[in-house]
Amino acid sequence: MARRTPSAPELHRRAVATYVAAGGEESVQRVITAVQSLTKKLDQWYVRQLADLDVTAGEWAVVTSLAKAGEPLTPSQLADLTNVAPSSMTHRLDKLAGRGLIERTPDDTNRTRIFVNLTEEGWRLFSLAIRGSDVVESDVLQDLSDQERGELARLLEVVIDRLDDIDA
Amino acid sequence: MARRTPSAPELHRRAVATYVAAGGEESVQRVITAVQSLTKKLDQWYVRQLADLDVTAGEWAVVTSLAKAGEPLTPSQLADLTNVAPSSMTHRLDKLAGRGLIERTPDDTNRTRIFVNLTEEGWRLFSLAIRGSDVVESDVLQDLSDQERGELARLLEVVIDRLDDIDA
DNA sequence: TACGAACTATTCGATGTCGAAATATTAGCA
DNA sequence: TGCTAATATTTCGACATCGAATAGTTCGTA
Numbered sequence: 050m051a052r053r054t055p056s057a058p059e060l061h062r063r064a065v066a067t068y069v070a071a072g073g074e075e076s077v078q079r080v081i082t083a084v085q086s087l088t089k090k091l092d093q094w095y096v097r098q099l100a101d102l103d104v105t106a107g108e109w110a111v112v113t114s115l116a117k118a119g120e121p122l123t124p125s126q127l128a129d130l131t132n133v134a135p136s137s138m139t140h141r142l143d144k145l146a147g148r149g150l151i152e153r154t155p156d157d158t159n160r161t162r163i164f165v166n167l168t169e170e171g172w173r174l175f176s177l178a179i180r181g182s183d184v185v186e187s188d189v190l191q192d193l194s195d196q197e198r199g200e201l202a203r204l205l206e207v208v209i210d211r212l213d214d215i216d217a
Numbered sequence: 218m219a220r221r222t223p224s225a226p227e228l229h230r231r232a233v234a235t236y237v238a239a240g241g242e243e244s245v246q247r248v249i250t251a252v253q254s255l256t257k258k259l260d261q262w263y264v265r266q267l268a269d270l271d272v273t274a275g276e277w278a279v280v281t282s283l284a285k286a287g288e289p290l291t292p293s294q295l296a297d298l299t300n301v302a303p304s305s306m307t308h309r310l311d312k313l314a315g316r317g318l319i320e321r322t323p324d325d326t327n328r329t330r331i332f333v334n335l336t337e338e339g340w341r342l343f344s345l346a347i348r349g350s351d352v353v354e355s356d357v358l359q360d361l362s363d364q365e366r367g368e369l370a371r372l373l374e375v376v377i378d379r380l381d382d383i384d385a
Numbered sequence: 386t387a388c389g390a391a392c393t394a395t396t397c398g399a400t401g402t403c404g405a406a407a408t409a410t411t412a413g414c415a
Numbered sequence: 416t417g418c419t420a421a422t423a424t425t426t427c428g429a430c431a432t433c434g435a436a437t438a439g440t441t442c443g444t445a
Contacts, residue, residue: 086380125392
């Protein structure tokens with residue numbers, strides 16, 4: 050047998066120590082590393098849960114992007130939002146359209162463009178999955194009081210406010 | 218031209234509103250959504266920066282896992298740590314070994330197992346990339362005081378402490 | 386109007402990833 | 416010891432993704 054896989058907190062401590070030893074700043078690495086390991090766990094759960102609905106993470110990303118936008122999006126915009134090449138999006142949309150979750154409608158004012166929409170069935174899938182994932186997410190935050198959750202959200206939102214300025 | 222891509226903060230607000238409308242809890246969604254959009258941006262930057270070093274995100278995940286472990290790992294362990302199928306790891310390791318970044322050594326006490334190690338060259342790549350990414354990460358947190366960074370890290374670590382208990 | 390640059394979606398070949406099966410070894414136990 | 420179940424890695428065929436090239440459209444401007 051292999052050594053037991055270390056716990057998440059233990060992995061976190063080691064990761065921070067390693068990054069600091071390699072020249073990273075501790076106050077930075079504690080935050081960044083924590084965010085990453087949290088996302089990793091969340092992704093694992095999403096993949097599992099979505100598999101029950103026969104949806105891949107990539108397909109789910111398209112569905113949520115459309116739901117959040119609240120308006121039709123083009124394949125290029127969807128590719129940007131989901132961090133994927135435009136050519137990959139073509140195939141993904143083919144598959145999703147085949148399952149009746151989205152529909153493509155040409156833009157009459159610009160014939161190079163195509164609008165992608167969630168269908169009724171797509172919206173149904175969205176609400177279903179959201180209600181499921183909110184359960185897991187609530188579990189993750191159960192050790193934080195309401196006030197702490199608010200503080201955590203506030204601090205993260207300060208960080209997000211700066212995001213666009215950086216890669217410009 | 219398409220409508221301008223909304224800013225990160227704007228996307229965040231819309232996302233939270235959409236999830237809450239679909240049945241999610243607001244205090245949960247504010248945190249989870251923020252974590253996700255932060256990770257997404259970070260990933261974009263990592264991919265770009267690693268491309269300069271001719272390394273993919275998947276290959277980088279292997280290098281960091283080995284660096285953080287501080288000891289040899291098996292292909293299966295690496296597959297677990299990087300959220301990838303064991304069969305995919307075989308090919309990744311082939312490529313990394315071909316570039317001299319890792320080496321495989323058989324385990325004499327258990328001949329079904331193989332140990333994977335970072336080479337000198339692998340460690341060199343690791344330190345190089347870390348110093349580069351710490352710059353971006355510091356920029357991301359520049360609007361937080363030292364005290365706020367500590368508080369943010371603390372709250373995230375409370376969350377992480379619970380992670381292992383949940384999917385059991 | 387006419388032309389070239391910029392944009393949009395798609396196709397195409399190469400590569401990465403997946404799940405299942407194959408191979409080899411170890412562990413548990415009668 | 417001998418047999419079965421479990422573990423670890425790799426191979427294999429199917430599918431997803433990528434970057435480059437293609438085809439069609441719009442925009443700016445001469």
